[in-house]
Amino acid sequence: MSSLPALDNFLNTYHQAYLDKLGESPRYYPKGENSDCIEGDFTAELESEDNDDLIVYWKPVKRQDLGSFENVESALELELQADIHGFYGANFSAPLLFESHWGEGELLQAWNLTDFDYLQQNIIGHLMMKKKLKQSPTWFIGVLGDGDKMLTVDNSDGSVWIEIPGEEPSEKLSDSLDDFISQLIPRVAPPELHIEESMPELDHPGMLNRIKLMWRNLRGK
Numbered sequence: 001m002s003s004l005p006a007l008d009n010f011l012n013t014y015h016q017a018y019l020d021k022l023g024e025s026p027r028y029y030p031k032g033e034n035s036d037c038i039e040g041d042f043t044a045e046l047e048s049e050d051n052d053d054l055i056v057y058w059k060p061v062k063r064q065d066l067g068s069f070e071n072v073e074s075a076l077e078l079e080l081q082a083d084i085h086g087f088y089g090a091n092f093s094a095p096l097l098f099e100s101h102w103g104e105g106e107l108l109q110a111w112n113l114t115d116f117d118y119l120q121q122n123i124i125g126h127l128m129m130k131k132k133l134k135q136s137p138t139w140f141i142g143v144l145g146d147g148d149k150m151l152t153v154d155n156s157d158g159s160v161w162i163e164i165p166g167e168e169p170s171e172k173l174s175d176s177l178d179d180f181i182s183q184l185i186p187r188v189a190p191p192e193l194h195i196e197e198s199m200p201e202l203d204h205p206g207m208l209n210r211i212k213l214m215w216r217n218l219r220g221k
Contacts, residue, residue, distance in 0.1 A: 003086035006181035010107075011060040014096055017186040025057040027191040028094040035112040036061045037092050055191060060093040060109075067116050072124055081158045083177045084139055088119055095142070097187035102162075102173060104187060105144040105151065135168055141177070153177055 018026045025039055032051045034042075037058040045054050067089025073080055093109035110116040123139050130137050138152035144162060151173075152163040160180040161169035174180035 004083060004090070004178050004181065006178045007087060007090070010096065010098075010181055010184060010186070011091060011093065014186040015059045017188050021188045025059050026094065027055050028058050029191055029193045030054065030056055030111065033111055033115065035092055035115075037094065037111065053193070058094055060091050062091055063089065066090055067110065069120065069123070072120050072127075075124060076127055078127065078137060078155075080139065081153060081155050081177075083153065083158055084123075087141060087177060088116065097189055098184040099187045100184050103145050105142055107142040107151075107181075107184075108140070129166075133166065138163060138169060 015025060018024060028037075029052070030038070030046065032046055032054075034046050035058070037060065039057040039059060042054065042056055045051055066085060069080055069084050069089070088108075088110055091109060092112060094111060095109060096107040098105055098107060108119070110119055126140060127137050137155040138161070139155060140150045140152045140163075141160070142151045143149060144151055148164055150163045150165065152161050152169060153159070154161060154169065158176050159172055160174045160177055162171040162173065163169040174183070
């Protein structure tokens with residue numbers, strides 16, 4: 001059990017929602033990235049050069065060793081809210097689609113260890129940008145809707161907010177990350193293949209591509 005019981009519950013109900021509605025596990029485009037989440041052996045297909053269209057079935061899995069953001073804290077000389085370790089470091093998973101009274105969205109998760117490293121780099125970049133803009137530190141957990149709304153955690157008190165890149169958080173959604181996740185409902189939907197210009201320093205299959213678009217917009221300001 002992680003420090004976020006609502007996340008443990010959501011991961012379980014997420015996979016079950018697909019089994020109940022479609023009779024199968026969720027599907028995902030891993031874009032060449034292997035993971036303990038993948039059901040079945042796709043090693044040969046993943047190692048081939050033409051693998052962007054490869055679709056796999058997957059389910060969330062617990063990590064044997066909890067991922068830590070201590071290196072990020074050391075690099076930035078900043079203590080992060082403890083929830084970041086449980087949210088990103090306890091499991092391997094594809095992005096999680098959800099419905100809520102705030103609208104549809106996606107929670108970001110790490111697909112594998114390489115993915116976890118990319119997430120750490122992105123969070124460092126986000127926190128450095130917040131410092132450059134003289135704004136209070138936040139860290140992102142996903143996106144809301146089809147636009148440029150990030151879901152972020154206020155690092156001072158752990159509350160969850162809507163944040164537009166380059167701006168201060170604009171709307172408080174919950175007092176805590178665990179409470180926020182407890183209000184989400186798994187959204188069953190077909191996998192989406194993201195095709196866009198590569199940004200190697202931010203590459204990540206699936207949902208983080210949407211974060212990349214927001215970063216690109218922010219860098220243009």
